[in-house]
Amino acid sequence: MSSETDVASVLRESGYRLTSPRWLVWSVLRSAEGHLTAEEIAERANEADPTVNISSIYRSLALLDQLGVVRRSNLGIDDSARWEIAHPDEEFHLVCRVCGSVDHHRGDLVGQIRSHLGEEHTFYAENIALVVTGVCPRCVPE
Amino acid sequence: MSSETDVASVLRESGYRLTSPRWLVWSVLRSAEGHLTAEEIAERANEADPTVNISSIYRSLALLDQLGVVRRSNLGIDDSARWEIAHPDEEFHLVCRVCGSVDHHRGDLVGQIRSHLGEEHTFYAENIALVVTGVCPRCVPE
DNA sequence: CTGCTATTTGCAACTCATTCGCAACTAGCT
DNA sequence: AGCTAGTTGCGAATGAGTTGCAAATAGCAG
Numbered sequence: 168m169s170s171e172t173d174v175a176s177v178l179r180e181s182g183y184r185l186t187s188p189r190w191l192v193w194s195v196l197r198s199a200e201g202h203l204t205a206e207e208i209a210e211r212a213n214e215a216d217p218t219v220n221i222s223s224i225y226r227s228l229a230l231l232d233q234l235g236v237v238r239r240s241n242l243g244i245d246d247s248a249r250w251e252i253a254h255p256d257e258e259f260h261l262v263c264r265v266c267g268s269v270d271h272h273r274g275d276l277v278g279q280i281r282s283h284l285g286e287e288h289t290f291y292a293e294n295i296a297l298v299v300t301g302v303c304p305r306c307v308p309e
Numbered sequence: 310m311s312s313e314t315d316v317a318s319v320l321r322e323s324g325y326r327l328t329s330p331r332w333l334v335w336s337v338l339r340s341a342e343g344h345l346t347a348e349e350i351a352e353r354a355n356e357a358d359p360t361v362n363i364s365s366i367y368r369s370l371a372l373l374d375q376l377g378v379v380r381r382s383n384l385g386i387d388d389s390a391r392w393e394i395a396h397p398d399e400e401f402h403l404v405c406r407v408c409g410s411v412d413h414h415r416g417d418l419v420g421q422i423r424s425h426l427g428e429e430h431t432f433y434a435e436n437i438a439l440v441v442t443g444v445c446p447r448c449v450p451e
Numbered sequence: 452c453t454g455c456t457a458t459t460t461g462c463a464a465c466t467c468a469t470t471c472g473c474a475a476c477t478a479g480c481t
Numbered sequence: 482a483g484c485t486a487g488t489t490g491c492g493a494a495t496g497a498g499t500t501g502c503a504a505a506t507a508g509c510a511g
Contacts, residue, residue, distance in 0.1 A: 184507050186459060205497080220461045225498060241383045243438070246390075246469085247497060261432050276425065280418055284441065290403050292443040296385070299426065301434040326478050328488065347468080362490045367469065388498080389468060 177234050188223040189231065191215055196237055202249035202269055242269060242298055259297035265306035319376050330365040331373065333357055338379055344391035344411055384411060384440055401439035407448035 174193045175185045183189075191212040196203065199211070205228060209221040228250055231237040238253040242262050249269075259277060261270045277295050284290045316335045317327045325331075333354040338345065341353070347370060351363040370392055373379040380395040384404050391411075401419060403412045419437050426432045 182458095184458065186507075188460075218461075222462080222499075223460055226459085241385070243383070261426075264435065274425075276422055280439070280441070283416075283418065284403075284414075284443075289446045289449070290441070290443055291449060292441050293406065294442040296438075296440045296442070297422070298438045299422070299432070299434050300436040300438070301426075301432055304431045307431070307433060324487095326487065328478075330489075360490075364470075364491080365489055368488085 174231070174236060177236055181234060183230065183234075186227075187216060188212070188219050189227045191219055192224060192227040192231060193236065196250060196252050199251075202240065202242065202251050204247050204249055206247075208250060240296065240298070243300060244269075259295075259299065261303065262298060262300045263303035263306055264300055265302055268303055268305075270303065316373070316378060319378055323376060325372065325376075328369075329358060330354070330361050331369045333361055334366060334369040334373060335378065338392060338394050341393075344382065344384065344393050346389050346391055348389075350392060382438065382440070385442065386411075401437075401441065403445065404440060404442045405445035405448055406442055407444055410445055410447075412445065 174190065178185050178189065192208060194215075195208050195211045203211075205221065205224055208228070209219070209224045212219050212224060228237060228239070232239050232250075235253055237250055239248050239250055240260065242249055242260055244262060244267065254271070258271050258273045261272055263269075277297060280295055280297075281292045284292050316332065320327050320331065334350060336357075337350050337353045345353075347363065347366055350370070351361070351366045354361050354366060370379060370381070374381050374392075377395055379392055381390050381392055382402065384391055384402060386404065386409065396413070400413050400415045403414055405411075419439060422437055422439075423434045426434050
């Protein structure tokens with residue numbers, strides 16, 4: 168799962184080329200802790216290569232999402248989409264209303280949901296988006 | 310929780326007025342089964358009163374959301390927001406990728422999540438958005 | 452190593468949901 | 482019935498994301 172060879176081969180195997188914008192999107196997200204907007208990704212990518220255009224960032228994100236390499240999520244922080252490296256979906260997001268931090272949480276909850284739906288309700292779950300908004304430990308008063 | 314007196318008094322109690330757009334938004338959502346976009350709400354509201362403007366629909370939705378009367382959700386169907394009457398959040402959404410249907414599902418899962426987070430992780434959950442995308446029973450082949 | 456061509460990019464113009472400014476209107480207290 | 486702060490309708494503005502197209506390039510064939 169780690170680093171260079173990965174994106175390259177994922178792209179190659181699906182008949183796509185490894186290009187500068189695609190590589191930059193990947194490496195920006197790799198070294199970012201957290202969830203970036205397309206604009207933030209573009210900013211950071213521009214530090215490495217000032218010629219990459221934001222529309223290519225969007226196109227790269229869409230492609231890498233489709234290939235399962237990155238993931239788009241809508242955390243309700245504002246209306247714009249956020250992106251991150253795709254992680255196993257046995258994770259979910261904790262968004263703190265006070266400090267705005269977004270933590271991941273890995274647990275069996277999503278797995279439970281999946282099997283619950285499959286067994287009892289015959290709904291075949293492909294993607295489970297769980298966003299919890301609230302107040303994180305650091306922001307709880309007292 | 311039901312009908313006229315409700316919205317009126319919720320508004321009144323918070324110092325807002327009951328106006329035609331607000332009432333229309335409420336009654337459209339009440340009689341709708343499911344999740345409407347702002348545009349769809351505007352369309353239906355216009356059948357009752359052709360003078361209501363879509364920007365008032367947006368303003369009414371924002372206010373009623375803030376008051377906890379309606380709820381906005383982002384189901385990932387497309388990029389636009391969907392609205393529905395607020396129901397207790399012990400519900401979540403099942404979005405079928407094939408037929409596009411959106412079902413509610415009431416269960417204890419959301420409650421479990423809430424207490425799980427409170428007890429083990431001291432994250433105070435205020436709102437839990439759970440959107441499951443997959444294939445509904447009607448669309449499962451064979 | 453060099454040429455070739457389908458893929459991809461940069462750019463600028465475009466879309467489309469949502470928001471905003473402001474003058475005109477009105478809910479509902481007095 | 483009159484007053485006035487809260488609201489609306491309208492049209493213009495915003496801003497994330499998309500698209501068309503000519504120029505650039507990845508990476509295979511020779």
